[in-house]
Amino acid sequence: MISIPAPALAIHGGAGALDDPGTSGLGPDAPRQEGVGRAAAAAWELLRSGGSALDAVVLAASILEDDPTFNAGTGATLTRDGHVELDASLMDGATLGAGAVACVKDVRNPILLARAVMERSGHVLLVAEGASGFAREVGIPAWPNDRLVTPHQRARFDAARGVKPPAVGGGTIGAVARDRNGHLAAATSTGGTFLKRPGRVGDSPIIGAGTYADDRLAAVSSTGHGEPIIRVTLARLVADLVGTGRSASDAAAEGIRILGARAAGQGGVIVVGPAGEAGFAFNTPAMARAWSDASGAIRTAV
């Protein structure tokens, strides 16, 4: 009898405050929980029908980028200059192939551009105007920055002028998956922190910090305060902890403990291990999330 790997999936919609739009700007919980559930349902259907982990995480990420509820793609937070600057990355655990973009202003779905970087550029990371130029070369059309700005984010920007922004960015999105071939993949996308300095890049597009996937270890996507996450290379750290034999949940918890202890960082991670188990952990009050449980059902929580 041949053992067919079971698919597995975990998705996050950002670590942050619970139901506290005044502080985190995330808005109420219900739309976030519904949003990650919708993205998970689509990615899960793809995985159950034999689709690849890479296709599944890209599908989930692109759905969440288009959902104005989340701080990625449409609905991203504004910089202190009042524009949107987008970061995204993905990694294919089967090949260690990776693609990422940072500080992109004119693309609707940065995760699709990150995939093109991985598959068609020969590079891993393209930034700013060079990334936009590459998008045009591969047929990804220019998308006006204003079309990425939702009324909610514009109003929030207008209300907050001169107010010191919260340190923790909320609403970054991510997805990790294992497919029926046993391959792992991870994807992450964000608008970064609210009122960020133009040019500031957090962990989301950094391979090893925001995103990591290796079939021999795990697939991981991070969310939270980007700078501490970079300092502990959180995604790589959690993947390595799975590699030492910990479960996905235990590795996630230990990674978040180290993030807090070594770098005073706040955030969360989602993990899928090589045996197909999904796990997550966060030290913020809330993290919108969806995951496949042992029975093959999708569960959601905030």
Place this chain on the structure above:
Amino acid sequence: MISIPAPALAIHGGAGALDDPGTSGLGPDAPRQEGVGRAAAAAWELLRSGGSALDAVVLAASILEDDPTFNAGTGATLTRDGHVELDASLMDGATLGAGAVACVKDVRNPILLARAVMERSGHVLLVAEGASGFAREVGIPAWPNDRLVTPHQRARFDAARGVKPPAVGGGTIGAVARDRNGHLAAATSTGGTFLKRPGRVGDSPIIGAGTYADDRLAAVSSTGHGEPIIRVTLARLVADLVGTGRSASDAAAEGIRILGARAAGQGGVIVVGPAGEAGFAFNTPAMARAWSDASGAIRTAV
């Protein structure tokens, strides 16, 4: 009797070809060996007189950036558009503080800007125009892009128009050190690959790939083909190997073995471990380097 930690230092001037300007553009070996020796002498003097590891690696990196022999700062390779785009990063192993810049066109010493990012921005990574804007805010003057271009690099660009560039960028510089307080630090700076696509960012400014330092593990700086180095998070990988009890030399060798085996990557690393031992490894034909030996003397090689 109080045990005072002995200082330690290692410097690289890039992994690449041996004495083969036609392929690597590195130029002859002698100036590179002399260049890393000069930078090492200055940083070693600082360390022996009680200076910090962070000050020492920044001093070494800034000297090498100003040396037109190396592909960092003045003397950087040109993009396919004929300009210089600079990347740099540094990390303080005592605090896990880190700073980095990428795709910067108008700064003479990107390592000094990376240090300002670490110390004065609240961020880790700033890119492109946003990084330049921050430089002006903290008093780092604009430096014309043309002043970074040496006659050698201009001639090389003119000669190579339409010629496919070599995959391995040469001449990236880096420094790792341990000071008398037992603290570690690492710094890396580069112009990236010759004729690179504008906006392409390699491993050098990526914490965990090009640079990593943690007093509990090691200080590491990478050089070589950036994309595979990112995929295996080489600097973090080597630091973790030291953390498992390997010597700096063994960890460097194992990291480079994994770089080749998992990602078909070519490159090199320098390492200083917490006990003050310097190590290095590379799978390219040559790597200009300088290091402190067990007797406290500086040695150089290509």
